[in-house]
Amino acid sequence: MRILGDAQVIIGNPQVLVHVEKITAEKVPVSGDLNEIVEALEKHSDKDVVMLTSGDPLFYGVSRYLCDKLGKDRFHVIPHVSSMQLAFARIKESWDDAHLANLANQPLESVVAAARISEAIGLFTTEEIPPREVAKTLLGHDLDYFHAYVCENLGSPNECVTQGDLKEISEQTFGPLNVMILVRKPDVPDRPMSLVGKRKFGNPDDVFRQAKPKRGLLTPMEVRCIALSLMDLGDSSVVWDVGAGSGSVSIEAGMIAEKGSIYAIEMDAEDHGLIRANIEAFGVKNVQAVLGKAPDAWADLPDPDCVFIGGTGRQVRGICEQAMTRIKPGGRIVCNLSSIENLAEVHQLFDSEMEAAKVTMVNISHATYQLERHRFEASNPTFLVSAKKPLKKS
Template sequence: MRAVTVIGMGDEGCPGLSSLAINAVAKAQVLAGGERHLDFFPQFRGEKIVFKGDLIRATERIAELASEHTVCVLASGDPLFFGIGNLISKKVGLEHVDFIPAPSSIQQAFARVGMKWDDAEILSLHGRQIEGLVTKLQSLRKVALFTDEVNHPRAIASYLSNFGETDWTAFVCEDLGGKEERIRKFDIKLLSEEEGINPLNVLILTRNESEWKSPSIVPNVPEENYAKRTPKKGLITKKEVRILSVAYLDIRDDSVIWDIGAGSGSIAIEAAQIAKNGKSYAIEVDPEGIEICKQNVLSQKTDNVHVVSGKAPEILERLPDPDCVFVGGSKGNLYEIIRICLNRLSSSGSLVVNAVTLDNVAEAYQSFKKLRLVPDVTLLNVSRGQPLADYLRYEALNPIHIFKVTKPEGFQR
């Protein structure tokens, strides 16, 4: 037996424990866990560590005691599945820890509903922000969610409703294995109004559309799907330009992206669709543009996009450091914007600047030259087929210069 044994429990308490788990508790000198779990062992006479608030300090105490005592840690379900097991391993050392798992609440929830779950995505909102959930859901058909007292099922349903993300059936699985176990089925609207849900719950969401297909891996939203300032046509980046510009940003799943001079927010939105576990910031100074960005965030269901009202470069100091930066507008401050963005970029981060007018092209080129950087430059000429009577002709779009640099190691200007 190792110094620390982490035991998974269900809400039924001791009756659900194996003889191996019971023996581990009987031999322990220290018992740690939440009050709910510790209450199952009123006869225990050794030292107890109650998990309240600061889990880091509690696990540090466990690590201290484990050098001379045998310790049992009580956890919910499978301790290594969105549980405390990983934290214990890091603090104590994996070689000193044994795990005795119980069925996780997710397993129990799907079993009660009678639904297979090998095709489900498991997400946790326990102690986490809800922002980004809607973006993730766009590519999912079946989801199970760990909830908490803030992100409870009613709040989640209300949040989804704000984005029009309502075509789901919800199963609320309460107090699984406990005396008040209850499984209920809702649509999103009814769930957003439901009171009195047990705080111990798991939420399962399944899509209603049997013919639903996940969206394209490469975002390519037509211009007409975006709200934009008319007749100012230039304030929406054309689809072909977006596809190439977003590709040049080298976005990863958890990237932080800045879209400076966001206009209608299309680059920020399509970048966010790739960085589902990241965040995208649409930075715009024009009040009308700000409102249009917000409309597009809602219509494109990308809740990991933050619309920021302000002028670059001054507003940038309020934002977290980026991994990727796109500059579509600069209001005459392009050199300073490029310099500051490169200083703030993460190691090997990407900076992409789009320029339409000859003035902007010259300003971008001279800015990089002044910073002693040699960008990759692409001149993109796009023509689209347009019908003319019984014929097809080409209609040219404005040519775009795309400048791209990768932050050099040790860059500081």
Template sequence: MSAVKIPILGVGPDGLAGVTARSREWLVNAELLFGSEAALRLLPELKAERVTIGTDLPTVVERLKAAVGKQKIAIVSVGDPLFYGTARYLCDKVGPDLFEVVPHISSMQLAFARVKETWEDAYLTDLSAKSLDDVLDKIRGAETVGLFTSDVYPPGRIARELLARGIDYFRATVCENLGGRDERVTQGELTDIQGMTFDPLNILILKRKPNRPDVPRAVSTLARFGNPDDVFAQSRPKSGLITQAEVRSLALAQLDLHPGDVAWDVGAGSGSVGIEIANLVAPGVVFAIEQDAADFHLISANLETFGVKNVKPIFGTAPAIFSGLPAPDAIFIGGNGGEIARLLEAAFAVLRSGGRLVVNVGTLEMLSATYAAMKRLATAVDVQLVSIARGVEQMESLRFEAVNPTFLLRVRKG
């Protein structure tokens, strides 16, 4: 009996009636049935002994191993067992050769179909395995969110906790019992959802309202430099364009900053680089130059968050705005705009002797244009390709999410 594969079967809201004939045979003949509470509730007619898969997964694994070869086993999961289900964990801990996985349509997939939204770029997670605090920063910066809710985090509580943190810029859709006779789809504001109750089998979809800025993550301690991207208020849809924390740290090193220096942050965006420069040059001054009105207002908001007093926001277009500003010891340019050659020439011209000019670009086209322009300014151009991957814990595994590669270029005057 031990050579027989153990089935891990996806089921939908219609339970036994919605599975294939082969899956039905497995389930009816099972003597021991593993599954989450939600999955087991969908199969009330089965007579097998039941083992609930909860948060204590190691105990479940031991119970499963003890039964292999002694009982006919089946494992059930709502929707696709490999999509935020237990199949991956069991395959990792027990061995993939022991199992056969038969997926059902995922309830998340069905929920997005109901609201007619693509889910390819959405942030998706399961709140039965994580706390809301663990995923709050991902939700805060997302355009679209899909959540498997839980008994601990039903839609109403999620809505209340988001509103309590000032995250009020999502419209919510709750999809209950998808595919079942009592299916219901409820849409509304978070303020509407917070007081409502829903069937435990539901998906919550959050869709950001147009042109709403992110609410930055609150942290108890702010670093002098290298702060996480999401502690800075950023405008949408540009939040992914902030100079990433790791790149920011490398850029600050290349700027070779000293207390008392005067520095310019050109194309400052929400001010992340300028604020961290300010921490290193105090009592020197940073001039944060930005031509986008929405981003310019965010600089002031971030200055208040960080309590930085030595940054002076300047609203205007570079290089025309350079006239009248104190000569800098260091200039940082977020170089993704047009006319880069003219901008670099003007910036290099105003640098003090020994001054450093550092440029961050994100595309090969901008790298080529920027490198050529900087070679005309100085003999030596330092170029770095920065490729970062950040560790992310999922279940009991560690994986890495890549940050878009970017380039840093530096020249020194004289």
């Protein structure tokens, strides 16, 4: 308040300036356009200027842009408690691992994608995309498993917190100054998006039914495409997918090897059920879900032309060794690994016992749009190790 009282010029959104009407400084209203804000600051650079914003200026706020545009030495940042922090405090929910987004500079589609793997989501909504629109969009994607809170006018005398399921929120209207929080209901599995435009391979991750967020149980689309190419599938290939998770590799292998037989081997009963649901959703008749632990689970299966192994455990080398005894001569093994320890062990095994051992590191980054700039967020790197079983000597 002392700094505001000493200011000669106060720049801000009209909704913010209304709170400092009694202060004698010149008021300069601006919209959310960042270039307009910079022009206003430059125009009054010979005076003591305060740029007044709501929430935290360094949390999806204007300060990052001003730091880049004008330089950090041009101003001081004096934050208050952010409205996002206040909102989570009001509903008494942790936001340690919450997905946080500002719909003023991030597309609603990114929130839909995040909703499939997030336990909690915190959103700055906008007048163009209010809470009711967010709720309708999520419901339209069959994402009805969130309890919603809309926190209006946080910190002011007319503060209000509304809670309900998404259908209830989709039918209500809220004030423009709000934070929306979505908290996933416990023990509710994910639901896939529409299968319209289904591809033989490289389907988006969202079209597969997945367990309540268990990161790593679904082979990502980009990794899946490369793995399937390394598997060198034929029209009638017999394929084992060991540690199949949600079955995405099995299903796409089944669509490529239309006359073949694909066995999705999974020891987790819940995931085994999801594999069966995905098989039914995609209508692949040549994929069979096998509940059990390798190698016992494959004892009665026909010898494979190709084996895909999801290698997240310490026993992955042993599984590869046992699979090598069953795979047909000339057949291929492709192993998806996340640790360098497993990578070293499996590559050493393949290099000594198999042919054409190859390692591919897959490191994918996706663009996100923030403050009128595109930035790239990298996914964790993964390793694909592939090799071919030698043909029998004549």
